[in-house]
Amino acid sequence: GGLIFVPIFKTLTHLPPFVGILLVLGVLWTVTEVFYGQLPDTNVNKKGTLKRVTNMLTRIDMSTILFFLGILMAVACLETIGVLTQLGQGLNETFNGNHYLVTGIIGVLSSIVDNVPLVAGCMGMYPVEAAGDMAVDGIFWQLLAYCAGVGGSILIIGSAAGVVVMGLTKISFGWYMKHISWIALVGYLAGMLCYWVERALFF
Template sequence: MSTLTIAIIIVFVFGYLLIALESLTRVNKAAIALLMFVACWTLFMIDPAAYINGCGSDIANQVSAVIEHHLGSTSTTLFFLMGAMTIVEVVDQNGGFNWVRGVMQTRSKRALLWRISIATFFLSAILDNLTTSIVMVMILRKLVEDRPTRIIYASMVIIAANSGGAFSPIGDVTTIMLWNKGVVTALGVISELLIPSLISMMVPAFILQFTLKGTLAEADDSTKTETAELDFTESQRRIVFYVGVGGLIFVPIFKAITHLPPFVGILLVLGTLWTVTEVFYRHLRQKSDRSSMQKRVATLLSRIDLSTILFFLGILMAVACLEQTGVLVALGETLNDVFQGNHYLVTGVIGVLSSIVDNVPLVAGCMGMYPVAPTGDMAVDGIFWQLLAYCAGVGGSMLIIGSAAGVVVMGLERISFGWYMRRITWIAFVGYIAGIMAYALIRTFIMPVAL
């Protein structure tokens, strides 16, 4: 390994460490990721001929072509995320999720736990797990006044959101990355990961229900105030919900029909929802323009979390540099040698790591470490790629800082790292292992019969 390659690795590892310690350094991880991206590729430019086969006299153009290739692949994920985030925000701001709270209402603590778990699981498969967690915590605040009880429910929201996102091609950032890359298909992850993901949610819910007894106190009804603040009628809100959420469900179908990249389908849904809401708002001119403008797509687009988008850009492009240097392929071969080609152990370890460090660079690294094979475990929808989708998504539940859902719930409900680790970590781990075992049984006994 050359000195230049070692320097690139050191820059990446140091940047990764700063990202992991964001809560201590107080420096936004997006800033670090962008610096990693620039620093790695700047070092790469010192001797690009060492990494590009057949590099001729026109080195600058060849390197630009390489970077643009990786940027194009990264951009498909970024545009998908931006579109999905905007769609969910439009539905939420216009009261599309109000019906969820009505479904949740019950006096039984255990019944509420299961309703929250199931609703979060399936909503996070359609929405992203971060947005689903925010919606469910806000609902919990209306239904559960006792905070010690509420943080138990909130912890279950983290587990259910991460489990639900793992089996859906649009439910988690890492699954979106794998789907965009073409290593898994929508039908493949849904059909083979649904049961393992469901088990990884149900086992913790079954354990946690024994900590909840009795009934809940009657919560204050504040729905009238919220309804008065909405511009749309009940029927219009339902249309917004069906167009937005139904459109997200339609995206994998659109890809299967047209064979266009997923981000094209998400932009189709965004354009349709934008048009529908604009038609509705055209008939609200008599209302306050200021309140209406805050909920229109043009305004909501400016509220997209650009720091998150830039973080993905920086980290994925930095990982692309490692891929171009051949470091990731070498690392993948080393892992295979250490674990003797056992993909259950490799992905299982990656899942545990995803609870400590961000799972986006972990999955991006794996996509660069392992080439897609025509057949076997590394083929499209092979054991390795599906386990990677499951482990990277569900594994983040083991620590409260291990996923975006966990971090946002931690902030909203002020749950301490220590409390979660003592009370929830082992429960999430049991569910994680149970899901892997379920997947192994499916691939060993059910899939051969199906084939």
């Protein structure tokens, strides 16, 4: 219900969506506090009070939140001083505006750099246009979503999930390179080829 409310809130108030999300979270917090505050003090209900928002906040992984916050702040700084714009223009000039080459290289880079800062950087490098390839649902952003997501699987260090798998299953970087990386690369290139064929046939 809260997720459905957000676009309605934005349409009615013309405020950013995050304001609606914060409003929904505030309402949920208030409801849970009122509900658990009215429960009698018994051993059974003490287990239920562990689900109160104040207790759940202590379990939040703050290091991850600060990591993403730092990434977005760094990207915003680079965008403000114009570095990202120059990088985007340089890539377009080098590859003559070929979106397949530009996003393909970005996808390969995402196997080394985490895709979150990479996509955030691209959002600062390339402004969204009203129409054309750079529109909201344009070819560039579709390719970027695919390349950054799938390209991160070429190397095991390309995503946070891969790093977690290394720790849990004790997979080595060399083993992944030998047995998995080439499969991921073939799948990555095959996916781009399928997208190109689809665009050529139906658009």
